[in-house]
Amino acid sequence: AQRVTQPEKLLSVFKGAPVELKCNYSYSGSPELFWYVQYSRQRLQLLLRHISRESIKGFTADLNKGETSFHLKKPFAQEEDSAMYYCALRRGQGAQKLVFGQGTRLTINP
Amino acid sequence: DTAVSQTPKYLVTQMGNDKSIKCEQNLGHDTMYWYKQDSKKFLKIMFSYNNKELIINETVPNRFSPKSPDKAHLNLHINSLELGDSAVYFCASSQDIGPRRTAFFGQGTRLTVV
Numbered sequence: 655a656q657r658v659t660q661p662e663k664l665l666s667v668f669k670g671a672p673v674e675l676k677c678n679y680s681y682s683g684s685p686e687l688f689w690y691v692q693y694s695r696q697r698l699q700l701l702l703r704h705i706s707r708e709s710i711k712g713f714t715a716d717l718n719k720g721e722t723s724f725h726l727k728k729p730f731a732q733e734e735d736s737a738m739y740y741c742a743l744r745r746g747q748g749a750q751k752l753v754f755g756q757g758t759r760l761t762i763n764p
Numbered sequence: 765d766t767a768v769s770q771t772p773k774y775l776v777t778q779m780g781n782d783k784s785i786k787c788e789q790n791l792g793h794d795t796m797y798w799y800k801q802d803s804k805k806f807l808k809i810m811f812s813y814n815n816k817e818l819i820i821n822e823t824v825p826n827r828f829s830p831k832s833p834d835k836a837h838l839n840l841h842i843n844s845l846e847l848g849d850s851a852v853y854f855c856a857s858s859q860d861i862g863p864r865r866t867a868f869f870g871q872g873t874r875l876t877v878v
Contacts, residue, residue, distance in 0.1 A: 690869075697768075698807075698854060698869040740807060750795055750858070751820050752867055754807040 656681040658743050660755035667731050668763050675726040675758050677715075677741030685743045687717055687724040688752065692738040701726075701739070711735070731762045767791050770855050770870035777845055778878055785840045785873045787855030794859065795819070796838035797867065798830060801852040810853075813838050842875075850877045 657680045667673055679685060687704040702710045704717040704724060715726045724741060741755040768789045777783050789796060797820075798810040812820035816832040827843045842849060855870040 688866075697871040698856075700866050700868075703866065738805060750812050750814070751797070751809045751822075753809075754799075757805045757807070759805075 656685065656743055656745060656753050658741050658753055658755035660739075660741055660758050662758050663756065664759050664761070666761045666763060669733055670730050673726075673728045673731045673735065673760065673762075675739050675741075675760065677724045677726065677755055679722050679724065679741075679743050681722075681743060681745065683745060685745055687715070688742040688744070689713070689715055689724075689726050690740040690742055690754075692740070694737070698740070733762045733764060736760060736762045767868050768855055768857055768870040770853075770873050772873060773871060774874050774876075776876045776878065779845055779847060781845050782841070782843045783845060783875070784842070785853055785855075785875070787838050787840070787870055789836055789855075789857040789868070791857055791859075791868060793857040793868075794835050795857060796832065796835070797856040797858075798838065798840050799854040799856060799869075801854060801872070803851070807854070811838075811840075845875075845877045847877050850875055 659678045689701040690698050691701045692698045713728045717724050738757050738759050740757045742752040770787045795814045797812045799807050801807045809822050810824045811830045813832045815835050829841045832838045852872045852874045854872045856867045858867040
């Protein structure tokens, strides 16, 4: 069965510092990987997908199949980045459900 | 013009009661989901419906019964509520096929069983 692990439950960095939220997965096939973000009192929303290879709000994430990782990075953290971040996996074409990691609460200190 | 909307946003009820949470999406998606977020913020899928048909049922107690009157709605009925059912329940929808099968989430329903 597929599994997503986010080893850090809480992460706190200062404004302007680099941020890396770790995500590792276990799945033998070719998964689709996602990062979702939940700001305070807001709904869960998609931040980025590995297929798109895009940068959203300064965040990027690269799928490393060798290390089975999909870490989320941002070079300079901003206070508005404080939120709950979830890494999620879907098995690929034809699969429907998302399997989520346990989430990382990111706090950016001024 | 909210894409995925759930009602109610908050629900406080006593043990043993039966309650429902409604979900509607106006995105024209053909797949809808219910996820549960527990007190530790862990998100786990409960059900998935595709064109009103149950696709995924992730070992959820029989007290939970999803109902999809049409593909834009997926309601969650919970019978004989227990303390452990307290959680935030998220509805979501996505398109079944295509390269952009992104899941859109509702704002969540915080259920508290007392």
